[in-house]
Amino acid sequence: MAAVPVSPSPLADPSLLVAALRAAGCVFAEDEARLILATARTADEATAMAERRASGLPLEHVLGWAEFHGLRITVEPGVFVPRRRTEFLVDQALARAPHARVVVDLCCGSGALGAALAVALDGAEVHAADIDPAAVRCARRNLAPHLGRAHTGDLYAALPAELRGRVAILTANVPYVPSAEVPLLPAEARDHEPATALDGGPDGLDVLRRVAAGAAEWLAPGGCLLSETSARQASAAQEVFARAGLAAHVAVSHEWDAHVVIGVR
Incomplete structure (x- = not known):
């Protein structure tokens, strides 16, 4: 531009x-x-x-906010901008666990998923985590009105130990762009969002594998893990969940061109 x-x-x-x-x-x-x-x-x-x-500069960084699931989400420069298609993931989570009391949002970025779920699940205990301190600062601001908490750290290592075995909804909007394709992304993402929020390793599934491998330890019985992926990666992502011992399937929205892999403990 x-x-x-x-x-x-x-x-x-x-x-x-x-x-x-x-x-x-x-x-x-x-x-x-x-x-x-x-x-x-x-x-x-x-x-x-x-x-x-x-x-x-991305419009959301210019404005200082992004619209997501009916909310105005604070987005600071350098923080991953929540995509509107990811609203489909929120809707899938609510359909699976409409009465969830404990929610965790890994790779939370601005905390958009956690905030949307906190609003829909009034009174739920909501935690978010990200490895990027700037993202966690945003997430804290976005979760504060809903009494949610945001933690800095690498995936499950960031979470309070007392959450083990209690999580009803575990969202993980992990980076899933294959490393070789990151330079092909639009400049708004490539130049203004952190590589840790985009680069998913050689096949785009490295972080997803780590999330899936630890999910059973943190999910409550019947709890669900949801993660966005691409159409091309959906089958492989589903297999990753299955190998981790989760009952897995892929939900698709043609309207949003969104693919969400869902695993149930």
Whole structure:
């Protein structure tokens, strides 16, 4: 995306902001301009936001938030942006365990999944964990209104020991892009999101294997593990879950082009 100078008075003339965003290559310039104008407090702030967007910064990092499952999720620069297709994972979790009392969100990023589940499962105990301290800071902000807790560390090592055998819903939106394909990702992801949130190893399933291998120890009887994957990897991901002793299947949303592998203890 090429940087394009923005008029100093976008609030006075929103069409100038739209034109600048379109010239920078923003496909949904009108929608992005509307969100910038709704978020900015002054004309100068809107101008600065538009210039950051035109330089290639993801819109959610420019705004400071992303919409996810009806919530406004805080997203700081450098933190993985929750994808709308991942709402399908949340819906699958709620369909499987509509009365869950203990929820864990591994590889939580901004904590979007944990926050969405906390809202839907009013009163549930919600924990999130990520290896990236910046992501955990975001997750703490997003979970705080729901009394959720976020922990820094590598997968299960970050969790309080008393959660073992009690987790009804375990979500893990792990990195699943094969290492060789990371350079082929859109620049917004490749240049502005942490590699640890994208790179899943040679076949994209390295982190998924680790999550699946430890799941039975943490899940309650009948508890479920859910993880997003790609259409190409879905069959292999299902086999990973099965080899870990979970009853596994893949749920598909053609509307969102989303694939979620689900394993039940």
